[in-house]
Amino acid sequence: MTARLSPLLRDSVVKHPESVGLAIDIVWPEAGTIQRHYAKWRLLQFPYENWITLTTPATEYSLPQVIYFHLLEGHLVIDGRTIGKLPADVRDSEILKEIFGSQRLFAFPSNLPGMDYTLANHGEGHQVHLGYRNKQLVIQARTSNSILELIPRHVFGNGPEFDLPFSLISDCIHWIDIRTGILEARRKPHIWKTRGGNWIVDIHSRRAQRRQSILVDPFSRLARSISQIFLHFEYSCRLTIFQPPRGKLSVELKQLDLDFFVNDKGLLQCRQLGSVIDPNHDPGTLYGLQSMMVLRDKTKGHTRDMLLMMCSDDFIVRLNHDSFMRRPNYTHLHPIFCQTPLQIEQEQRKLWPVYNPDTANHGRLSPQIWSPF
DSSP states (O other): HHHHHHHHHHHHHHHOOOHHHEEEEEEOOTTTTTHHHHOOEEEOOSSSSSSEEEOOOOOOOOOOOEEEEEETTTEETTTTTTTTEOHHHHHHHHHHHHHHTTOOEEEEOOSSSTEEEEEESBBBBBEEEEEEEEEEEEEEEEEEEEEEEOOGGGGGEETTESSHHHHHHTTEEEEEETTTTTEEEETTTTTHHHHHHTTTTTTTTTEEEETTEEEEEESSSHHHHHHHHTTSSGGGGGGGEEEOSSSSOEEGGGGEEEEEEOOOSSOEETTTEEHHHHHHHHOSTTTOOOEEEEEEEEEEOOOOEEEEOOOOSSSOOTTTTTOOOOOOOSSSOEEEEESSSSOOOOOTTTTEEOTTTTTTTOOOOOEEEOOOO
């Protein structure tokens, strides 16, 4: 029965060659709205009469590819290879797991220069290509009008050696347009879409902006001065300092859900709490404790509060005499208030009631407690 179909299929290819291309595009789609251009199909002769072949033309971004298609059995061969699984080292890479989760990944040969594989799995209109450069996995995503390359997070540094603030690195996938040199930090899970709230970095001009806000260089004199204000309270790499198009310089502590801006008196004022950072950082108590921030009511100068850290699993305490520190679990970390001065009974290691920022103005005590031990 199938043998009888062979002449009919060959005749259909001659009369309607575009139908073969449409069928192939279903299992081997192009990027975005790009239409793959097929040349004239060539019908092979006996004993390969059920095969047809053509060579796709090269484009601005892609190389030509030789395609063979079996009319009866539907086998698709591209550059001598069929669709198949990725090699284990590529398939098991952490970045691919982060992007595609538990999806089973299948690949064709890539038509991009320097790339080896094209994933059959698309990322919302992005055709994903994989290859190697200096024995390191390279991931590129082709869209309708550009080719993006994924930049691994470790490229931006770690700890005190960092090129971008932590908020631009954590939970983000970084794509750079290899033609324009524009890098975009796309926050998960929206890694396939450009969004207005994403930070954009122009590699050539060394300028980063979000909408019209300009990022301050973390290693500039201004940024270092601000980092000194938050010393021991928050790591400098976790400060996002930027200049809005209107208004004063702003400092974002994303991990703590706090934002500060420079007010008319030149002091850093917290948007959420309405208080300013007191230039006099002596709380009048807890001498030796450094992991704190002293705030002052912007209208009542005599009212001062101490902003401490508290989390469910761990906390930071830095004491001058032994520099003891336990690293916080930032997934549970949040700031809390306690009034100063505190009555301390170190012998009994008492736990002190603290003020919740949401209710501090009403004078109600939160059931939360804080201890330096």
